[in-house]
Amino acid sequence: MIIRFLFLFLILGIILFFNLCLGEIVLSPIQVLQTVFPQFFPANSIDIGIIDLFWQIRLPRIFAAFIVGAALAVSGFLLQTLSRNELADPYLTGVSSGAGLAVAIAIILGMNFSLLPIIALSGGLLASILVAGMAHIPGGISITKLLLAGIAISAIASSIITLILINSNTTSSAQGLFLWLAGSIAGKSWDEILPSSIYTSLGIFAAFVMSKAIRLLNLGTQIAASLGLNVAISQWTILFIAAILCGTSVALAGIVGFVGLIGPYLARYLFGNNERILIVVSAIIGGILVLISDLAARTLGQGQELPLSTLLSLFGGPFFLILVLKQRGENI
Amino acid sequence: MPSSGFTAKELIVGIENKEIARLGSFTISPGEILALAGPNGAGKSTTIKTLARQLNPLSGKINLNDINIWDISARQFAQEIAYVPQNLGLSINLSVKELVSLGRNPHQDWWSWNNSQLDKERIDNALKLTNLSTLKDAFFAQLSGGEKQRALIAIALSQNANFILLDEPTAHLDFRYQIELAELLKDLRNNNLGVFVILHDLSLIASLADKVILLNKSEGNPSEVVAFGTADEVLQEKTLKEAYEVAITKIVDEKNQLVLFAPRKEHI
Numbered sequence: 207m208i209i210r211f212l213f214l215f216l217i218l219g220i221i222l223f224f225n226l227c228l229g230e231i232v233l234s235p236i237q238v239l240q241t242v243f244p245q246f247f248p249a250n251s252i253d254i255g256i257i258d259l260f261w262q263i264r265l266p267r268i269f270a271a272f273i274v275g276a277a278l279a280v281s282g283f284l285l286q287t288l289s290r291n292e293l294a295d296p297y298l299t300g301v302s303s304g305a306g307l308a309v310a311i312a313i314i315l316g317m318n319f320s321l322l323p324i325i326a327l328s329g330g331l332l333a334s335i336l337v338a339g340m341a342h343i344p345g346g347i348s349i350t351k352l353l354l355a356g357i358a359i360s361a362i363a364s365s366i367i368t369l370i371l372i373n374s375n376t377t378s379s380a381q382g383l384f385l386w387l388a389g390s391i392a393g394k395s396w397d398e399i400l401p402s403s404i405y406t407s408l409g410i411f412a413a414f415v416m417s418k419a420i421r422l423l424n425l426g427t428q429i430a431a432s433l434g435l436n437v438a439i440s441q442w443t444i445l446f447i448a449a450i451l452c453g454t455s456v457a458l459a460g461i462v463g464f465v466g467l468i469g470p471y472l473a474r475y476l477f478g479n480n481e482r483i484l485i486v487v488s489a490i491i492g493g494i495l496v497l498i499s500d501l502a503a504r505t506l507g508q509g510q511e512l513p514l515s516t517l518l519s520l521f522g523g524p525f526f527l528i529l530v531l532k533q534r535g536e537n538i
Numbered sequence: 539m540p541s542s543g544f545t546a547k548e549l550i551v552g553i554e555n556k557e558i559a560r561l562g563s564f565t566i567s568p569g570e571i572l573a574l575a576g577p578n579g580a581g582k583s584t585t586i587k588t589l590a591r592q593l594n595p596l597s598g599k600i601n602l603n604d605i606n607i608w609d610i611s612a613r614q615f616a617q618e619i620a621y622v623p624q625n626l627g628l629s630i631n632l633s634v635k636e637l638v639s640l641g642r643n644p645h646q647d648w649w650s651w652n653n654s655q656l657d658k659e660r661i662d663n664a665l666k667l668t669n670l671s672t673l674k675d676a677f678f679a680q681l682s683g684g685e686k687q688r689a690l691i692a693i694a695l696s697q698n699a700n701f702i703l704l705d706e707p708t709a710h711l712d713f714r715y716q717i718e719l720a721e722l723l724k725d726l727r728n729n730n731l732g733v734f735v736i737l738h739d740l741s742l743i744a745s746l747a748d749k750v751i752l753l754n755k756s757e758g759n760p761s762e763v764v765a766f767g768t769a770d771e772v773l774q775e776k777t778l779k780e781a782y783e784v785a786i787t788k789i790v791d792e793k794n795q796l797v798l799f800a801p802r803k804e805h806i
Contacts, residue, residue, distance in 0.1 A: 415649050422640060425630055428592055428623050429690075433697070434616030434644035479631045482651075 272493035279492025281451035282466020295466030300359030304333020305456035327453030464522025549598035576753030590621035616644035620694035641696030664695035683710030744797035
């Protein structure tokens with residue numbers, strides 16, 4: 207277990223290193239060290255532009271990527287617990303689309319950018335309450351109904367977003383909306399990252415506190431209730447945490463797909479079944495996934511950045527299909 | 539003076555307002571095994587789920603020590619009453635010990651993973667009573683049907699409740715474990731637990747139960763209690779025929795103190 211953790215942190219370190227160095231302007235490791243630890247690595251002359259690039263562009267971007275990945279992966283993990291299905295993630299359950307729709311409306315209405323996180327969160331929560339309400343059965347939430355309602359909500363929200371895009375009066379707002387929806391973490395300022403990181407940390411901590419309830423719910427609502435768990439309150443709390451995490455990520459980076467699916471899956475595959483470990487590892491793996499995608503998005507695009515979600519969907523889609531095939535005949 | 543016991547008064551159970559069975563009134567007393575028997579579809583599982591607070595009764599009351607079970611918290615309820623549902627293809631990704639540890643949940647802080655010395659003793663004891671000590675590190679998914687059933691019972695035992703409700707606990711058990719389960723239930727009774735158990739095997743009921751509720755099944759109508767009393771009173775050929783709508787021969791093996799039941803084809 208410790209070796210696996212060390213390995214995970216090693217990978218995280220390597221990815222962070224590449225993310226710090228690579229980009230339109232390539233920084234050498236020495237330049238990075240000189241910027242971060244000027245007292246230990248004094249430089250004769252270091253370009254003020256490089257310091258700015260590092261502190262104001264590259265580092266915020268890395269933080270944003272990690273926050274988005276961690277929030278989505280833990281959100282996915284929580285939704286998988288609720289639906290008792292490894293295929294659930296913020297997308298399938300409609301939470302992302304709800305948050306996305308809310309933000310789309312806000313952007314078209316020209317609302318202040320600083321309000322976006324709260325709007326996304328409310329949209330995600332509203333969608334999740336709607337989906338959970340439809341999936342509610344006496345004594346818990348029906349897996350099948352949850353997934354079906356989620357798919358329907360996603361479809362409706364996507365259609366409305368498309369209608370908004372087509373009918374928007376100004377090309378600039380439509381373009382802004384399109385870019386945001388495609389998912390991008392470029393140009394995020396510390397002012398945007400700070401609240402997101404607080405929401406994300408609180409969400410992950412809350413998930414950690416709920417870890418025993420999560421284990422009990424994994425036994426099914428019947429056994430969970432008979433072991434003294436207040437099933438309804440626990441399910442709603444977990445859904446709320448999942449919505450906060452997903453909403454935060456959507457507000458920061460738009461709709462980014464499949465992290466909520468792949469993160470928890472790899473965490474389970476590599477680290478077993480302990481919920482507390484899974485929450486932490488899912489967050490780290492989710493962060494790594496988005497860091498890799500962002501690195502690829504800004505280095506492979508030949509001068510133009512690719513949308514973050516394009517790459518994640520390119521690899522996440524087939525991954526999802528493999529999982530579906532694996533589950534066939536089981537409990538899908 | 540509050541009466542101790544787990545009591546149902548004029549209980550009617552069902553699902554979504556459809557009456558399934560009319561149970562009348564009965565009490566599960568400490569140190570007593572009460573068996574529920576009857577044909578398939580008579581509403582036995584619906585009854586036990588209602589007693590386990592998983593379903594609302596359609597009518598009537600269920601009291602625990604004179605307090606309505608719906609007026610206490612899930613945690614208080616679980617401290618008093620343990621429920622072992624049928625093992626219907628549960629997919630559980632935990633080791634036996636991790637699973638049985640969860641039986642201590644009603645006695646712990648809801649967020650806490652910490653097992654006290656008492657918790658550990660109860661868990662070990664539950665594993666020992668169900669013969670699972672050697673399998674404690676095995677994963678639930680790898681167990682045989684009978685072992686799974688015993689693991690579910692072990693969770694309830696570590697719960698250390700005063701009453702235990704079991705839904706067909708012998709369903710996956712071969713003869714040897716059926717006998718062991720019967721002995722286990724007798725041990726629980728001797729430790730002053732109240733046991734409510736759904737059983738199909740009438741011979742097992744005859745050898746175990748202090749009291750029996752026998753349900754019938756009539757198409758289109760809710761099931762009714764055909765007989766309620768001691769095993770001897772209830773398990774008569776006449777009442778059994780009424781309940782199961784098939785003639786049943788009762789054979790007494792006095793040497794081994796066994797009562798055997800066999801259905802027979804009979805032209806009516």
